[in-house]
Amino acid sequence: MLMEVKKSLKLMSYYFKFNISSAMEYRVSFLIQSIGMIINNSAFIFFWWILFNNVNTIGGYGFKDVMMLWALSSTSFGMCFVVFGNINQITRMILNGELDTYLLQPKDPLINIICSKTIVSAWGDTLYGIILFFFIKGINIKIFLLFLLFCITGAIMFSSVLITIHSLSFYTGNTEGLAQLVTEFLISFSIYPEGIFKGGIKYILYTIIPAGFMVYIPAKVFNDFNISRIFAVLAAALIWMCIAYMMFYKGLKKYESGNLILNKL
Template identity: 80%
Template structure:
């Protein structure tokens, strides 16, 4: 098991270097998209600053608390699509029978699929999140170490939830719409104060849409360290990875090859 994890990490590292070198071939375009996305996200700081000038507390959160949510959420989202850029293409590949190429290679098919592409604008989201963190916390080494850990766990949870949704395509056909809706829910719920969500919706944030483990609990841990909460976040990240792997590989047994070569003939 440990050997398989090492192989997967090595493959992810290879793809990361390859994708980075590929996008850097068009350096000007890469930098423009990165800074353009970071600048676009920065507009929301102004919005929240105006809002908190009129209201001191929203759902138990102050201005810097909300900015920390944005920093973790943005950097996690960015890292997810930097590393797992193909995650939203899984349904299309399943329906079009395009998984054959990956299944024939002597590597983990799921990691191979996910990491074979990067989204350039996602680098801007990650850059924005990191800059925003330093704006809030300054050069706090301990806090930044936790921040880096949580953007990794956040990215893994994000990708795992999407893989699980896309894997349903093996059974029920096109689930791209559900995956897109899930993405919007995850983003929306992670950038607003937890306190504004009431009733049963709060349970959803800790279960079906694990926004609490992606952003809310990490933000609390950075502000006020708690070892049990840290273990909870790590455990949920591992749990979602297992769910995603199980859903994908069980569904893969139902996959029908696209026979693309035959179709072209």
């Protein structure tokens, strides 16, 4: 098991370096997309700043608390698509029978698939979140390392949820629309104060849509350090990762060979 984890991490490292090299071949495009995303996201700071000039708190959150939610969600989202840039292509590859190439290689098929591409604009999301964190907390290495840990767990949960949804394509057909909807839900629920959500919605935020473990609990840790909360976040990330792997590989048993020539005939 440990050997398989090492192999997967090595493969991820290889793809990460390759994807960076590919992106750097078009430096101007890379910078434009990244900076453009940072500017686009920064516009929301102005919106929240105006809002909090008229009210003291929203759902128990102040201005810096909301900005921490944005920092965590933006960096987690960015990391997900920087490292796992091909994740939204899973459904298309299943339906078009394009998994064969990956299945024939002596590597973990799932890691091989999702890491084979990076989304350039996601670098802007990642940098935006990191810059925003330093704006809120200043330069503190220990706190920043904790922030990175939460962003990594957030990226794992974000990607795991998407893998789980896309894996439903093995059973139900095209789930791209559902995956897009879930992505929007994850982002939307992660950038607003937890206190504005009541009843059943709050329950959903800690189960079906794990925004609670992605941003709400981590944000609380920065205000009131609690080791049990950190372990809860780590456990949630591990559980979602296991769910994603289980859904993908169980679904893979239903996958039919994607010989496109034969299918057209």
